[in-house]
Amino acid sequence: MSTDRRDESARTGIAERYHLSKQHFWLHGPRTGPQVEFEAGMWNVYGYPEVHEIFGDPATFSSDTMRVIPEHLLPDGEDFSLKGFITQIDPPEHGKLRKLVSSAFTRKIVADLEPRIASLTHQLLDAARERGRFELVTDLAYPLPVIVIAELLGVPSSDRALFKKWADGLFERDSKVSLAEPAEGLDAERDAAMEATLKPWREMTSYLAAHAAERRRQPRADLLTRLVEAEVDGEKLPDDQVVNFAIVLLLAGHITTTMLLGNTVLCLDAFPEEQARVRADRSTVPAVIEESLRFLTPFAALGRATTREVELGGVTIPADQLLMIWLGAANRDPRQFRDPEVFDPRRDPNPHLGFGRGIHFCLGAPLARLEGRVALDILLDRFDTLRTDPDDPVVLMPAPTMTGVRRLALL
Ligand code: HEM
Secondary structure (H helix, E strand, O other): OOHHHHHHHHHHOHHHHOOOOOOOHHHOOOOOOOOEEEEOOEEEEOOHHHHHHHHOOOOOEEOOHHHHOOHHHOOOOOOOOOOOOHHHOOOOHHHHHHHHHHHHOOHHHHHOOHHHHHHHHHHHHHHHHHHOOOEHHHHHHOHHHHHHHHHHHOOOHHHHHHHHHHHHHHHOOOOOOOOOOOOOOOHHHHHHHHHHHHHHHHHHHHHHHHHHHHHHHOOOOOHHHHHHHOEEOOEEOOHHHHHHHHHHHHHHHHHHHHHHHHHHHHHHHHOHHHHHHHHHOHHHHHHHHHHHHHHOOOEOEEEEEEOOOEEEOOEEEOOOOEEEEEHHHHOOOOOOOOOOOOOOOOOOOOOOOOOOOHHHOOOOHHHHHHHHHHHHHHHHHHOOOOOEOOOOOOEEOOOOOEOOEEEOEEO
16 A cells, blocks of 8 residues: 555544444544543553553453442343353363363364355355345355354254344443443333343343253264363363353354454455455455454453452552453554554554453454455455445444444445
8 A cells, every 4th residue: 555545544534434433432543541541430441551461460350240240230130140151250260161162162173164164155145146235244244154153053053033133132232331320210221221131141041051951962063062072171061151152152153253254344445455455465365354353343342350459551440340441442552553543454463452362362263264264255256346335334333342344235
């Protein structure tokens, strides 16, 4: 990219160009305020070195965030608990669970999926061509990863409308959470929101529990069976842990990669010089995927809880506080990335935090990268140009903690 074009793309700004919401504040230019800030009852961390420090110290920055969320913000009832979810567990239990699930969900299992991912991508694109229109999310970015993870787990991919309903119920919230709201006054609204979360949760748990129980009786060649049978140092996963991990895979296995595919095509639309470059040299597809994870970070925020008083970015944070760590903002910190507002796949190294870092580093990263690479390669083969339709504007998911395309019509 010439310096002029680089400047022009950066000046136009992706947020202005696609009219993106102010809630996704990290897409609206570099931050000028403090890197660590108390707001709405929690500590927000925006800077790259500060976020890096958090990932490196799980003893101080615990993943068990539920214990610091006030009771009035948690759903009532015994059927909702994040206890036992791998993303919420701290050492030493985390290490044990991670070893067990990693023994079932290996790199080899993922690598062997490549031909299936390619043939599914072609099938989905053929179907879209027959329908005569192409909306990237509905036609490819959503169904592809869902079918892949369902087949891998061993649950019927034909149930995917059900999975979508559950994922939407859990993630499609459009407002920021606040711990600062009073406990009184918002009861009816809050109860309705809780019920909207609990219902899909209950349904998903009983659906996967039934499938896991079936695998105990009748093992099959699928990941659920491997999870049921996985054993490390003579220990197996208890039933509820099998179900919890299957829920994480089913949710993480589809919404995130859907975002990655949509976001990557959006980046190539916004930066046509980069589209031309990757067309000319396909060996750069993996670098395009990595830069897309930095530039439009799918999981834009994660939670942590302090276990002791700690100094971070020059600020003293007391013990037992909730932290929101804004990966989306850290990935655009000019102290770490030169010209952070520019989509530049030639960054080398590109130490983005899109998959997290440290002991909780995304277990599905090899699968997400593989799906991204295979699907993008095929899209580039089958479309002479990937361009969004100006008459059918791009829509982003409303949740402020996520950056993901919800609708992207191609010309
Ligand atoms: C963890 C992002 C795809 C499974 C994480 C974390 C991030 C992340 C940021 C760290 C969470 C934390 O530190 O609290 C993403 C992104 C994806 C993606 C951006 C796609 C572009 C997937 C896929 C799967 C998956 C496809 C599985 C099929 C997991 C699991 C963990 C995790 C199991 C928890 C690991 C642990 O706690 O030890 N992911 N993910 N992810 N991800 Fe992903």
